[in-house]
Amino acid sequence: MNGTLSLRPRGLWLTTSLELRQRVRSVRWYVALGVFTVVLFGIGLLALAPALVSSEWGAVAPVARVMFSLQMLLVLFAMLLVTPALSAGSINGDRSAGTLATLQASLLSPLEIVLGKLLAGLITGLAFLVLAMPSALPLALLGHVSVFYLVRVVLMICFLTFCVTAIGLGLSAITQRQLGSVVLAYVLVFGVTVVGPILWGVSATLLHQEREVTGYHTEYDDYSSMTGGVCVAEAEVRPVWRMDLTQPLMWPNPVVMLAETAPGQDMTASWEDMDAENSPDVLSLLKFGMRELSSSPHPSDYNSCSPGDENYPEDLGSPRSIPMWPMGVGAWGLLALGSLILAVFRLAVPIKHLGKGTRIA
Amino acid sequence: MDNYNYDNYDSPQSSSSGSGEPPMRPGADGPFPGPGPATVAAEGAHTGRPAGGPMSPHGPQNTQGVPTLHRTESSLSPTGAPGASGTQGPPGEQSPGIVCEQVSRSFGSVHAVRDLSFTAPRGAVTALVGPNGSGKSTLMLMLASLLAPQRGRVLINGVDPSQDSAAVRTTVGWMPDQFGAWDSLRVAExxxxMGRAYFLPTDKVRARVNELLTLMDLVPLAQQPAHVLSRGQKQRLGLARALVHGPQVLILDEPASGLDPASRRRLLRVVRQVAEHGATVLVSSHILTELEEMADHVVFLDAGHVVDSSSVRELATRPRPWRIESLNATALSRALGELGVRHHGVVDPAHTTGGHAEAVVDLPDESTAAKLLRDLAAKEAAVVTFGPATGRLEAAYLASEAASREGAL
Known part of the structure; x- marks a missing residue:
């Protein structure tokens, strides 16, 4: 392998620190990070202010949970906004500046160069997460957010940052122009974040049909008192939605993946029955909504009877709630890993095949 | 235009065959007292590398304050980087530092390098000369282990970069033709x-940095951002960067580009010192006068292959034009006629920039030139300047087909 896969801590840290100094060593960066922190603090305080001022302490926890989930979404969006710009211009930008060949001619291995850039991108992207913590952690405490939920959210953001950075590096390695790879990276992020859900929504117009199903409804002896209900099965024609067929469009959606980290919610419970620890937040609502909308048709979908009704169909079962995050993690992970491997071998020297119009130095 | 037929030239007053090296410069001891002519002085400047041969010391007599480093401790000596053997025997006892055997490399339909073969010895400076697009930079990329040849073989100190790239990179210092600067880094940084990129011990990095900053006169700029440097300053930094790990093979692509005269002298001295410490130095430049002072050997490239190669000393035995300036056009013309020297015509002083009558003659070698000078003096041709009209490299280059090509020097 000609030293391509050598990995030494000194080499890794050198390229990481070089990349960090090169990319974020400016006042603008510190100002941007400071503004981000202040904005998150401000949003948290403004949201909690009414409850705090009116001393309605019972309302604090639900609001704090919602604000915590919103802040995590903001961190995700900030990362998605910043990371592609940094990583996707990293390799071809250095090539244009003539600094990549200098590193390639040194004893640094391609793996050290690529992983150093990856680590720098990861640190930069996660800076937003770290800076969000001073406001997010108090909100998590006030909202009784479980530690496991917090850890899952953090891990998912870390994973997505890693993947976006890795893919950006891969694009940067195979693209001649810096602008081209940055645009491609944003197209990818915009595609999975915005275009994917739009296509998924639009697919609803194509993926529904009128079909005969067995519906269950309750008939009462006395409709005025709603007593003596009997569950009656009846064949009827209803619109059947097959959003599950296009569900893969939503697998890599970063928002959906983040939402998948939220704890499961019993949405049938009344608001009064919800305690502070299982009141819904934005992420849990998204998770519930996505799983409901994208689940495959199930006989129980057409059952409007109550369990106490006579002849209640006990054998219908309930639709399986299939988690979406493994598919998302798999898709992102494979793409990220492939991108890293591609980037490493594109930086291997001596170069055997040079892309058209590519200059080494 | 007449041509000087040197084969028939024979001094009426001397039967000398041109052996030996008679004084070339009319001076106090010569037949033509008076101020030393510029052209002769320029030729004398060539001997700024003393006549002891290509390996002779060049730098100890430091007249411009350029630091001269000791062999054992110098950053110029091939040492430091891990994996470097650091052993240097007398040149000639080891294999050449650089060997290219029928190397070819194409980019699409463009054949940048074709069946190129040459060797560059250790402890000497080898110059690559050729017009734009002749394959110099491509060749250097292959030698720096950045680009693989499609055919043929490259050996750096006996190691093929395609087989063991890391070992080759340990020993090679490469200075590209354009300095790539990290925007956020200062010069010292x-x-x-780069010291860390070669995994030098941490405690040695700073010492070496200070040494190189001093050597390349970059101390006042040490805390300046590298990207704001002038081109010449960047070239100096680029050379320092290439030297940081004490390479055994130094590859310099257009190092003199953008340098002011003082910096060029410094570059010359540094490059000579590196070679004297046993390293193999390969340098390309379009500034042939500088190369002539710097190099021991020259390889001429054209259209991706070697069209000529020679030692710089051997070039002295090749024909080249010589310029003769005289205070008297008639006397010069008469003397040349009497000596049977064919020339390109005697230009009247009114039409020359120097205010002297000028004639250009083609002479086969320096000994013939010495004989002609002596004969002209005897003929009282009032010669005030006698010297090569071009440098050795330039004459050799101009004699090649490459010189007539578009993009030639």
Whole structure:
């Protein structure tokens, strides 16, 4: 392998620190990070202010949970906004500046160069997460957010940052122009974040049909008192939605993946029955909504009877709630890993095949 | 235009066959007292590398304050980087530092390098000369282990970069033709980063950085951002960067480009010192006068292959034009006629920039030139300047087909 896969801590840290100094060593960066922190603090305080001022302490926890989930979404969006710009211009930008060949001619291995850039991108992207913590952690405490939920959210953001950075590096390695790879990276992020859900929504117009199903409804002896209900099965024609067929469009959606980290919610419970620890937040609502909308048709979908009704169909079962995050993690992970491997071998020297119009130095 | 037929030239007053090296410069001891002519002085400047041969010391007599480093401790000596053997025997006892055997490399339909073969010895400076697009930079990329040849073989100190790229990179210092600067790094930081990129011990990096900053006169700029440097300053930093790990093979692509005269002298001295410490130096430049002072050997490239190669000393035995300036056009013309020297015509002083009558003659070698000078003096041709109209490299280059090509020097 000609030293391509050598990995030494000194080499890794050198390229990481070089990349960090090169990319974020400016006042603008510190100002941007400071503004981000202040904005998150401000949003948290403004949201909690009414409850705090009116001393309605019972309302604090639900609001704090919602604000915590919103802040995590903001961190995700900030990362998605910043990371592609940094990583996707990293390799071809250095090539244009003539600094990549200098590193390639040194004893640094391609793996050290690529992983150093990856680590720098990861640190930069996660800076937003770290800076969000001073406001997010108090909100998590006030909202009784479980530690496991917090850890899952953090891990998912870390994973997505890693993947976006890795893919950006891969694009940067195979693209001649810096602008081209940055645009491609944003197209990818915009595609999975915005275009994917739009296509998924639009697919609803194509993926529904009128079909005969067995519906269950309750008939009462006395409709005025709603007593003596009997569950009656009846064949009827209803619109059947097959959003599950296009569900893969939503697998890599970063928002959906983040939402998948939220704890499961019993949405049938009344608001009064919800305690502070299982009141819904934005992420849990998204998770519930996505799983409901994208689940495959199930006989129980057409059952409007109550369990106490006579002849209640006990054998219908309930639709399986299939988690979406493994598919998302798999898709992102494979793409990220492939991108890293591609980037490493594109930086291997001596170069055997040079892309058209590519200059080494 | 007449041509000087040197084969028939024979001095009426001397039967000398041109053996030996008679004084070339009319001076106090010569037949033509008076101020030393510029052209002769320029030729004398060539001997700024003393006549002891290509390996002779060049730098100890430091007249411009350029630091001269000791062999054992110098950053110029091939040492430091891990994996470097650091052993240097007398040149000639080891294999050449650089060997290219029928190397070819194409980019699409463009054949940048074709069946190129040459060797560059250790302890000497080898110049690559050729017009734009002749394959110099491509060749250097292959030698720096950045680009693989499609055919043929490259050996750096006996190691093929395609087989063991890391070992080759340990021993090679490469200076590209354009300095790539990290925007956020200061000058000293650039060198520190490069020292670390060669995994030099941390405690040695700073010492080496300071040494190189001093050597390349970059101390006042040490804390300046590298990207704001002028082109010449960047070239100096680029050379320092290439030297940071004490390479055994130094590859310099257009190092003199953008340098002011003082910096060029410094570059010359540094490059000579590196070679004297046993390293193999390969340098390309379009500034042939500088190369002539710097190099021991020259390889002429054209259209991707070697069209000629020679030692710089051997070039002295090749024909080249010589310029003769005289205070008297008639006397010069008469003397040349009497000596049977064919020339390109005697230009009247009114039409020359120097205010002297000028004639250009083609002579086969320097000994013939010495004989002609002596004969002209005897003929009282009032010669005030006698010297090569071009440098050795330039004459050799101009004699090649490459010189007539578009993009030639």
């Amino acid at each position: 650039v060198l520190e980063v």
